[in-house]
Amino acid sequence: MTTPGSSTARPYSEELWEAITPIHKAILDHPFITGLVDGTLPRAAFRHFIVQDSHYLRDYARALALCAAKAPGEEDVRAFAxxxxxxxxxxxxxxxxxxxxxxxxxxxxxxxxVGPATRAYTSYLLATVYGGSFLDGLAAVLPCYWIYARVGAELLAESSPDPLYRRWIAAYGDESFQSVVRRVVSLADRTGAEATGAQRAHALGHFVTTSRYEWMFWDAAWREETWPV
Structure with a gap:
């Protein structure tokens, strides 16, 4: 069993990404994402996404501020802030x-x-960061960094005939964003290496859940989701 401070056979980030490989593929195959690339995504779906993303980012900023408060080192506090x-x-x-x-x-x-998927995602995110360990919170906020970076990089290679969608893709495929994500992934490796096997597994569960919410977020935009009652 892994004990705190012991080395592990492989970086924690590899463990995390392996767990969401099917989710990542489902995101890339989703019609919202393929529509961004080939330019067929309806403007109404993209507008829904932008509106909900603006709501989401307000609570995501609060979650990152909480991660800063719990961060173990001064450099990490400054970075999350x-x-x-x-x-x-x-x-x-x-x-x-x-x-x-x-x-x-x-x-x-x-x-x-605020739509149903957005409310569910941000509620789970804030509850995890408030009530969990620093590793739990880090794992919960990481998919929003990492999945967008991976999707942005892969879409950037294909681009889009639509200038609006091309601009969105460029924002997340850009090296400045990619470098931020590498820093957070590296922090996950460092923090995971100092955790027990049970702590790593618990945090991985949060990582998988918020990765699923990432898929749900794009799917909600595609369907232009509203409250049923």
Whole structure:
């Protein structure tokens, strides 16, 4: 059994990614993602995504701030605090620009209801980061970094005939974003190496759950999900 501080046979990140390989493939095969690449994604679905993502990022920024509060080292505290600020900046700048291109505004997006998948995802995320260990919280927030980086890099190679979708792909395929993600994945390796086998397995469960929520988030946008009652 792994004990705290012991070395492991392989990096924790390999364990994590292996667990979500089928989810990652399902995301790449989802019609929302394939529609971004070939330009056939309906504007209404993309608009739904942007609106819900603006809601999501507000709570994601809170989750990152909580990770900063629990982080073991000063450098990690600063990094997560910076990422929290960056998440809010993305909501204010990038989403406002996309909404303008879609004929709306950031204020209009903020006034629209938080959807079921968004509410479920952010509620789970905040509950995990509040109530769990630092490793639990890190594992819960990691899919939003890592899956977007992987999807962005793979879509960047294919690009899109639609300039709006091409701009979204470029934002997540960009090296500046990729370097941030490498830093968080490296932190997961360091933190996982210091955890027990039971702690690693528990955190992995959160990682898989929020990865599933990532798929659900795109699927909700594709279906333009609303509350049933």
């Amino acid at each position: 910076s990422d929290a600020v960056g998440a809010i900046a993305a909501e204010q700048e990038m989403h406002a620009a996309f909404m303008a291109d879609l004929g709306g505004s950031a204020g209009e997006a903020a006034a629209l209801p």
